[in-house]
Amino acid sequence: MxxxxxxxxxxxxxxxxxxxxxxxxxxxxxxxxxxxxxxxxxxxxxxxxxxxxxxxxxxxxxxxxxxxxxxxxxxxxAGDGAAPAKKEAPAGETKGNADNSDEARTGEGKGPAEQIREREQDAPAGDTPAALSPSVRRAILEHGVDPATIKGTGKDGRITKDDVVAAAAKPAPSTSAPVEAAPVAASAPSGRKEERVRMTRLRQTIAKRLKEAQNTAAILTTFNDCDMTAVVEARAKYKDLFEKKHGVRLGFMGFFVKAACMALKDVPSVNASIEGEEIVYHDYADISVAVSAPGGLVVPVIRDADQMSVAEVEKTIGDFGKRAKDGTLKMEEMKGGTFTISNGGVFGSLMSTPIINPPQSGVLGLHRIEDRAVVVDGQIVIRPMMYLALSYDHRLVDGREAVTFLVALKNAIEDPTRILIDL
Known part of the structure; x- marks a missing residue:
């Protein structure tokens, strides 16, 4: 049955x-x-x-x-399952198959996705190592390694994500003797290849929502910069004690989330949204944090971030980042949100104009920290500086309010004591 x-x-x-x-x-x-x-x-x-x-x-x-x-x-x-018998190749095909045996064994000319499919199709039923979890599949596609060359260390020989990462880190084996390449005929094609991959539903949704945001909201971006000296020094001084006590590394996002929550209280329109002909103001701060995942950007939400400590914020972000890579984030964790923070600086971005996440009215873009010459008290000094970008819905947020928000954020970052005493 x-x-x-x-x-x-x-x-x-x-x-x-x-x-x-x-x-x-x-x-x-x-x-x-x-x-x-x-x-x-x-x-x-x-x-x-x-x-x-x-x-x-x-x-x-x-x-x-x-x-x-x-x-x-x-x-x-119903049943226990049985390994299907392998089909014998027809006699007429034996020689042809033998000519391609090396390519079949190595997967040469095939992408990781095709190698994964062939690995499962060729494996006997019940062969546990061939059963790859979604997170392992994503890691294989991301690193471009051949699953047939990976020795699984998991239960019953399963390949784990760490096995894939370790295999990707190993240098490619070199041949004992160089092989002379065959001469290419003058009429041979250039060898350029194209691969067509169907867009995932996640990527389709991202594309649709970003375009809807541009078509609906009146998006404008304003910039400022901030001196990161105080935060960099505080992080360097307390990071070891922080990690020992809280079990998580002290980063910069914790400071920026708390500083943003303070600025949102000062400028509530940046934390509001438009619904029909009404403006909805929120007396809480649910901060959406853009996190990179194998399938695209996802934006989980830190609920009541204004009520959290820096340590609680860092723990939440660390958990989101790990589960985004594993593909285990829950849908309810990405719903809602009143304001978004996107940190392009981790990828080396100097400056950007982020797009708001409707129905939110604002998104803060963080960028890389770099030493620049600035004037302090009439003296030219070298300071670690970061550009800040606030994209906002001009239908709801005026330019004066946007600038006020960035200045409040800048003041809190340049003097973190303000975060402690809510000033």
Whole structure:
């Protein structure tokens, strides 16, 4: 008797998703609650667990297909699963296959995604090392390594994300003797290649929302710079004690989140939003923090950041960053938010004009810290400086308010004591 596998509930207002990939193939043995497929929603990837133990039946949909909540996507048959017998190659194909055996073994000419698919198709059913979790798949695609060359150190020989990172860090093996390249004919093609990859649902949603923001809001950006000397010195002085006590590294984001919360109290319109013909003012600060993930940028929310300490903010951001890379962020963690902070400085950005995250009316862009010559008390000195950028919805926030917000933020960063005494 077959048991149907249906699309689980994905969250409030989410009615459909895209099938990302099958983690189990027909004939594979599956355990109850074992992930058998991954779904891509507008915000995160969700694994579909097996409702019962048995043998994977036929797939009802293909990767890339859109499926509705509650729709059947596969079946699970009763049984333990058995390894399918390998097909013998026809006699006429033996020689041709032998000519390409080296390429088949090494995966030469194939991308990581194709190597992953071939690894699973060629592996016998129930071969646990071939069952790659979504986070491992993303790591393989990100680092561009061949999964066939990785020795798994996880349970039952499973490949872990650390195994992929370690394999990527190893230098490529060199051949014992150089091989002379065959001469290229004059009429041979240039060898340039193109690869077409379907946009993930997350990337499609990002593109759609960014364009909607430009079409709807009157976005304007104003700039300022701040002297990071005081924060850099405080971090250098207390980072070891901070990490020992709180179990998390002391970064710069904790200071900026707290400084932004103070500035939002001074300029409440930057923390407000437009709904129809009404302006909604918030007496709390839910700070959205832009975090880089393998599938694109995600923006989890620090709830009631204005009530948190710097340590609590740093712990929350660290947890978000780790789970964003693993693809385990929950959808409810990315809903809401009254103001956004995006730190392009970690990638080396000097200056940018960030786009607001509707219905929010403001986003703060942070950039890299670099030593610059500035004038202090009539003297030219070298100070670690950072450019700040505030993009805001000019329908709601006036230029005077935007500048006032940045000045308040700048004052708090240049004199962190203000954060402690709420000044």
């Amino acid at each position: 077959a048991t149907e596998v249906t699309v689980p509930t994905l969250g409030e207002s989410i009615t459909e998703a895209t099938l990302g990939e099958w983690l189990k193939q027909p004939g594979d043995a599956v355990a109850a609650d074992e992930p058998i497929a991954s779904l891509e929603t507008d915000k995160v990837s969700v694994e579909v667990p097996a409702p019962v133990a048995g043998v994977m039946g036929e797939h009802a949909v293909k990767p890339g297909d859109t499926v509705a909540v509650g729709a059947m996507i596969a079946t699970i048959e």
